[in-house]
Structure formats: structure tokens, C-alpha cells
Amino acid sequence: MTRIPASARTARTTRRGVRGLIAVALIAGVVAVIAAAVLVHQAPTSSSRSSFTTPSLSSPSSPAPPSRIPPGGATVFDGSIPAVAKLDPELRKALREAAAAAATDNGVELRVTSGWRSTEHQNRLLREAVEKYGSESEAARWVATVETSPHVAGDAVDIGGSGATAWLSGHGAAYGLCQIYRNEPWHYELRADAADRGCPRMYADPTQDPRMRRQR
Known part of the structure; x- marks a missing residue:
């Protein structure tokens, strides 16, 4: 059996470790992208938020009287x-x-x-x-x-x-x-x-x- 020098074993181990770290980083990146996409999909748009928090000035529940004159006369x-x-x-x-x-x-x-x-x-x-x-x-x-x-x-x-x-x-x-x-x-x-x-x-x-x- 041929003995592998200690320096070679160390280099091989280092390469496996680097590849493992790269794989973990890639997986983490993919997970982050997916999570961001889900949040964007679920977040309400500004228009939908305003429809709940800001009543329309032209809302039929409070119409301006037909005899009212616009500001400025x-x-x-x-x-x-x-x-x-x-x-x-x-x-x-x-x-x-x-x-x-x-x-x-x-x-x-x-x-x-x-x-x-x-x-x-x-x-x-x-x-x-x-x-x-x-x-x-x-x-x-x-x-x-x-x-x-x-x-x-x-x-x-x-x-x-x-x-x-x-x-x-x-x-x-x-x-x-x-x-x-x-x-x-x-x-x-x-x-x-x-x-x-x-x-x-x-x-x-x-x-x-x-x-x-x-x-x-």
C-alpha cells in the first residue's frame, strides 16, 4: 500500500472543506432568495394598504353637497x-x-x-x-x-x-x-x-x- 504524504492528505482535506463551505453558502443564498420572493408576493401593495387606511375624498358615504362652491369661489x-x-x-x-x-x-x-x-x-x-x-x-x-x-x-x-x-x-x-x-x-x-x-x-x-x- 502506498502511503499518502501527510501534506497531500492535508491539501485534500482542505479542498473538501472549501467545497463544503461553498455548497453551504450556495444553499443559504438560494434559501434567502426564495424567502425574499415569498415576502414580496405576500406583502400588500401601497394602493391596497391605502384602501384600508385612507378613506377616499370622493367616498359616496360623504358626498359634497351639490350646492357647495369650489374653494376660491x-x-x-x-x-x-x-x-x-x-x-x-x-x-x-x-x-x-x-x-x-x-x-x-x-x-x-x-x-x-x-x-x-x-x-x-x-x-x-x-x-x-x-x-x-x-x-x-x-x-x-x-x-x-x-x-x-x-x-x-x-x-x-x-x-x-x-x-x-x-x-x-x-x-x-x-x-x-x-x-x-x-x-x-x-x-x-x-x-x-x-x-x-x-x-x-x-x-x-x-x-x-x-x-x-x-x-x-
């Missing part, structure tokens, strides 16, 4: 917005004539921040006002009931911007547009004889308006 010429389109025709006509004059006069734009309101919208505003001011009597200084609100009837409009309300304060009567409440410089209604007689005396707030006492 709408022009009085925008007939595609119900809050403008469903205003009393004579009020809408007066607003458009005034808006054209204001734009020509000194570039003032009359933007509607609230016009016709649905009953749902008005009820929501009233509930929010009661919560904000702490009582129905205090809320009544700012928001009317569905039965008494001129907004629900399409007879009132709120105009945004200090420049616009200042222009209407000085020129609105010529178009029959009058501020009705002293505490609401944005709220205007049509008074057809205002061009000849001027606007009627303002109420301090809606609680002083006899119309607001009906069906309360």
Missing part, C-alpha cells in the same frame, strides 16, 4: 355650478350686470362663495354653527333654518373678497343689490326698487329680520 357667469345656476333669475341677472360694471370700473371681480343651497347643505351649516357657537340662539345670528333661509330659496348670494364687497357697498344699489345684515358684509339680496329708493336699513344680524322668525 365661482364667477357669477358660471352656469354649470348649481349654486349659481339655481339663483333667482332676476338676482342672477343683476349680479352679472354688476360684475360686468365692476370689472370695467377698476378690475374688481365679483366671486360667489355661496349662492343657492340644498336643504342638506343648509342643515349641515346650521349644525356646524350650533357646534361652533355653542347654542341655537347664537348660531341663528349667522345661519338660518331651511324654512327661513333665502339661500335655500335662491334669493341670496355671498360675495367673497374685500374689494368686491367694498365695490358692492358703494355701487350695488344701482343694480338692486343690497347688503341685508350688518354683521354679514358678504351677504347680498335683490331689492328691485333700490336703484330709485336706495337699499333698506340693514338689520344688525339675521335674528332681527322678521323673515327669520317664521317656523323657528
Whole structure:
């Protein structure tokens, strides 16, 4: 029997050890790749996560009232917005004539921040006002009931911007547009004889308006 030198036996053993380590490393790598693939397959996508944690703004459970106007307001010429389109025709006509004059006069734009309101919208505003001011009597200084609100009837409009309300304060009567409440410089209604007689005396707030006492 031929004796294998000790150095050769050591080298052979070393090679077997290296090959064994390489095999173990390869197996570990394969296992890691498979585990990663399983995790990726099982992990929810960002869209699926958001569907559980972030409600959609357009969710049918909380739709925006059809009478709500987009942020920034709408022009009085925008007939595609119900809050403008469903205003009393004579009020809408007066607003458009005034808006054209204001734009020509000194570039003032009359933007509607609230016009016709649905009953749902008005009820929501009233509930929010009661919560904000702490009582129905205090809320009544700012928001009317569905039965008494001129907004629900399409007879009132709120105009945004200090420049616009200042222009209407000085020129609105010529178009029959009058501020009705002293505490609401944005709220205007049509008074057809205002061009000849001027606007009627303002109420301090809606609680002083006899119309607001009906069906309360």
C-alpha cells in the first residue's frame, strides 16, 4: 500500500472543506432568495394598504353637497355650478350686470362663495354653527333654518373678497343689490326698487329680520 504524504492528505482535506463551505453558502443564498420572493408576493401593495387606511375624498358615504362652491369661489357667469345656476333669475341677472360694471370700473371681480343651497347643505351649516357657537340662539345670528333661509330659496348670494364687497357697498344699489345684515358684509339680496329708493336699513344680524322668525 502506498502511503499518502501527510501534506497531500492535508491539501485534500482542505479542498473538501472549501467545497463544503461553498455548497453551504450556495444553499443559504438560494434559501434567502426564495424567502425574499415569498415576502414580496405576500406583502400588500401601497394602493391596497391605502384602501384600508385612507378613506377616499370622493367616498359616496360623504358626498359634497351639490350646492357647495369650489374653494376660491365661482364667477357669477358660471352656469354649470348649481349654486349659481339655481339663483333667482332676476338676482342672477343683476349680479352679472354688476360684475360686468365692476370689472370695467377698476378690475374688481365679483366671486360667489355661496349662492343657492340644498336643504342638506343648509342643515349641515346650521349644525356646524350650533357646534361652533355653542347654542341655537347664537348660531341663528349667522345661519338660518331651511324654512327661513333665502339661500335655500335662491334669493341670496355671498360675495367673497374685500374689494368686491367694498365695490358692492358703494355701487350695488344701482343694480338692486343690497347688503341685508350688518354683521354679514358678504351677504347680498335683490331689492328691485333700490336703484330709485336706495337699499333698506340693514338689520344688525339675521335674528332681527322678521323673515327669520317664521317656523323657528
